[in-house]
Amino acid sequence: MKLKFFLFCSLLSFQNLAQKTRLLYPKDYFLFPINPKQQNYLAGGMGDLRADHFHAGIDIKTQGREGLAVQASADAYVSEIRVQTSGYGNVVFLTHPNGYVSVYGHLREFAEPLATYVKKKRLENQTFEIQLKPAVNEFVVKKGQIIGYSGNTGGSAGPHLHFEIRDINNNILNPLNFGFTEIKDNVPPIFQQLFIKTLGTDARVNGEFGRKSFHPIKKADGTYGINAEISAIGEIGLELLAVDKMNETHNSNGLTCTELFVDGKEVHYFHLEQFPNAVSHDINVHTDYAYEKTEGERIQKLFQDDGNDELPVYKPSIGKGKIIINDGEVHDISIKIWDAYENGSTLNFKIKGEKTENSVTVNPNKLPLSLNCSTVDNTLVIKARNLKTINSIAILNFEKTSAELAINYVKNNEAVYLWDLKKGLPKSILIDSLEKPMLLQKMIVPNQNQSFVSDKLSVIFDTKTLYDTLYLETSVGVNQVSIGQATTPLRNGITVSYQPESQPKLIDKTAIYYSYKNQKRFLGGKWNDNRIVFKANTLGNYLLQTDTIPPRANLVSKSPNVVSFRIGDNLSGVKTFKVFLNDEYVLSDYDMKRALLWTVKKDSTQKFIGKVRLELEDNQGNKSSFQTDVDAQSGTIVKKVESKKTKHKESPKKSAKHPKAVKASEKKKKKRKGV
Ligand SMILES: [Zn+2]
Numbered sequence: 001m002k003l004k005f006f007l008f009c010s011l012l013s014f015q016n017l018a019q020k021t022r023l024l025y026p027k028d029y030f031l032f033p034i035n036p037k038q039q040n041y042l043a044g045g046m047g048d049l050r051a052d053h054f055h056a057g058i059d060i061k062t063q064g065r066e067g068l069a070v071q072a073s074a075d076a077y078v079s080e081i082r083v084q085t086s087g088y089g090n091v092v093f094l095t096h097p098n099g100y101v102s103v104y105g106h107l108r109e110f111a112e113p114l115a116t117y118v119k120k121k122r123l124e125n126q127t128f129e130i131q132l133k134p135a136v137n138e139f140v141v142k143k144g145q146i147i148g149y150s151g152n153t154g155g156s157a158g159p160h161l162h163f164e165i166r167d168i169n170n171n172i173l174n175p176l177n178f179g180f181t182e183i184k185d186n187v188p189p190i191f192q193q194l195f196i197k198t199l200g201t202d203a204r205v206n207g208e209f210g211r212k213s214f215h216p217i218k219k220a221d222g223t224y225g226i227n228a229e230i231s232a233i234g235e236i237g238l239e240l241l242a243v244d245k246m247n248e249t250h251n252s253n254g255l256t257c258t259e260l261f262v263d264g265k266e267v268h269y270f271h272l273e274q275f276p277n278a279v280s281h282d283i284n285v286h287t288d289y290a291y292e293k294t295e296g297e298r299i300q301k302l303f304q305d306d307g308n309d310e311l312p313v314y315k316p317s318i319g320k321g322k323i324i325i326n327d328g329e330v331h332d333i334s335i336k337i338w339d340a341y342e343n344g345s346t347l348n349f350k351i352k353g354e355k356t357e358n359s360v361t362v363n364p365n366k367l368p369l370s371l372n373c374s375t376v377d378n379t380l381v382i383k384a385r386n387l388k389t390i391n392s393i394a395i396l397n398f399e400k401t402s403a404e405l406a407i408n409y410v411k412n413n414e415a416v417y418l419w420d421l422k423k424g425l426p427k428s429i430l431i432d433s434l435e436k437p438m439l440l441q442k443m444i445v446p447n448q449n450q451s452f453v454s455d456k457l458s459v460i461f462d463t464k465t466l467y468d469t470l471y472l473e474t475s476v477g478v479n480q481v482s483i484g485q486a487t488t489p490l491r492n493g494i495t496v497s498y499q500p501e502s503q504p505k506l507i508d509k510t511a512i513y514y515s516y517k518n519q520k521r522f523l524g525g526k527w528n529d530n531r532i533v534f535k536a537n538t539l540g541n542y543l544l545q546t547d548t549i550p551p552r553a554n555l556v557s558k559s560p561n562v563v564s565f566r567i568g569d570n571l572s573g574v575k576t577f578k579v580f581l582n583d584e585y586v587l588s589d590y591d592m593k594r595a596l597l598w599t600v601k602k603d604s605t606q607k608f609i610g611k612v613r614l615e616l617e618d619n620q621g622n623k624s625s626f627q628t629d630v631d632a633q634s635g636t637i638v639k640k641v642e643s644k645k646t647k648h649k650e651s652p653k654k655s656a657k658h659p660k661a662v663k664a665s666e667k668k669k670k671k672r673k674g675v
Helices: 002-009 014-023 114-125 277-286 289-295
Strands: 042-044 058-061 069-071 076-083 090-095 101-110 130-132 146-150 160-166 171-173 190-198 211-214 216-218 224-226 231-243 257-262 265-271 274-276 323-325 330-338 344-353 370-376 379-385 394-397 402-405 409-411 414-420 428-431 434-437 440-444 450-453 457-461 470-476 480-483 494-498 510-516 519-524 526-528 531-536 540-546 552-558 563-568 574-581 584-591 596-600 610-618 623-630 642-644
Touching (some): 090 146, 114 584, 274 277, 402 414, 440 450, 457 470, 510 531, 519 531, 531 540, 552 596, 552 623, 563 623
Antiparallel strands (some): 090 101, 190 211, 216 224, 231 323, 330 344, 394 428, 409 414, 450 457, 510 519, 563 596, 574 610, 623 642
16 A cells, blocks of 8 residues: 555656556566467457456457467466356466465366366256355466366357456456566557546536547657647546557557646546456446447546546546636646556647637527437536527526526527536426426435435435436336436445336236346346335336246257257246256256357266256246257257247257357457456
8 A cells, every 4th residue: 555655656657657566566476377488469458448347357369269278377276166157157266375366267168176176066056157165275286287278158259268367455466567478569559539528517618518529640750639629618527538459469458557647747647557356346437437328438537537436546636637727728738548568659739728708699480499408417408499589598497496597508509508406406497488397306415325215116325326416317107117317327236116007917927127228137126015126236217027938948959978958038037047867967058148058977978868858947937847858879959859838839940069069250259248
């Protein structure tokens, strides 16, 4: 802690700082876990901006294939092994004598003796997913010992090895700081887009409230500039879309460090040299969550937004990177971005302080007035077209009082009125005799236990739920409820109690699903009389749906060596699967990406001869069972599988490949997701 304080308080540039920081890490302690002493390539870097987390390790390419030997990076004992449907997939955690932990994810299989150990435990527990924590020194490995084979299991979207190094306090460290010569990078990061955002009701960028984007242009001297006039007034924040590239690969990785200077003075410094795993979720306030949800891109803020106070990756600064621009001033802005190998790029531009004397009149017309209202942070933005007078006033009606609001500015004959919601939540807005009701019901502030209660709905926010103040809007439909917007990030979840208009007929088959962009996710819920109580980690729309249809399965192939099925479910999703051979539980592996399940021998002598039965259960408790007979001659695909308890017809088989014999093209994907 003291050391970090010293580093942050010193006036070193990133390069000096990074060099000093890297001296702290042991060199030559860890062996590169795949093809050591050869050049390797990364498909992902530590700290890359991923959905709900900073990427916790490096993704090492495996030539687009599986089965490469994965070696223990140093002497260690095996402290944890997991088999996961998503996330890490098959993963090994090694604890080293110096307290560091290394992690090897998405393995196709474990090496012995781990493979036998995991199989034994899975058989005992009759489960596919498992988390095992062997005793200290129960499994000791030597540096370079093969612990598994690379694969594509879990949330991986293409074959690679996910490799992490953590310290004794579960801080995620950047493996590239450990002196590996296997990775080469002398390519600087690339500026793609710059955004300037107003941070208060009184702020403007190029005369408008909201966010403006600019395209950085690379100049002959290698630095970047912006070929556009930028003016602003009030409090603004900068945001960035930028990627890092490495030698001889096309992949785009994240940045290690960003620096922002105003008139030569550093106002923001972000350095993802390490981070506590426990607060990785706070990426949702480091990046612009609403922009990600609406535009599909993760842009990172060059300021510490409200609620971003637990990620220890920023140098403390007075304004936290927020910039105040006054009228008549001209500021030199400089942004420096760096990768882990200290390759850097610089973007320079100027921001001119503008006067707030924009036009506030329109050309009136007789067309029907249209009003568009939205909430941006603490500001209610009202956009009005077809005003009846040149400067129509907006009247905001509150519970007991009302307020008059003049036009703030006009853009393309559209009048924009801005209201600071901290001053109150209007019940309706009246402009030119058109009254629009407002649905904002309650201001929910962070760091407090708060609740919203109405006739049919109650929502509980705990002290950690919110990053920032929420202006809550809810609605209750027949079989659906909406709470806030999906564009608001939550740190902790909410607890909701909802009473539908009428009680569903099949109450124990009916639950809550989170609905977003035509996708439904099972959330569950517990019925308490006529109300259902559920927890959610995201705001937005929730549907009440009934699922009475059990999971489905198609036999894909059968032989004494392997029996495989494609499985699925119509709504709530497959929760458990179990395969039995002559009524005895047998192991099966499952690949969620291909919805494929196949039997696994407990040892090389096992044959799947006899009655093979697959039992499935979905999240709503619907069960199904499928049975097939396998004899010694079975060796091909079977067109039909006997189904019991369900009315499902088996569809013709599309593919009859052995699960491990899938074409490489199916496995290859450009973008890696997952952990
Ligand atoms: Zn990864």
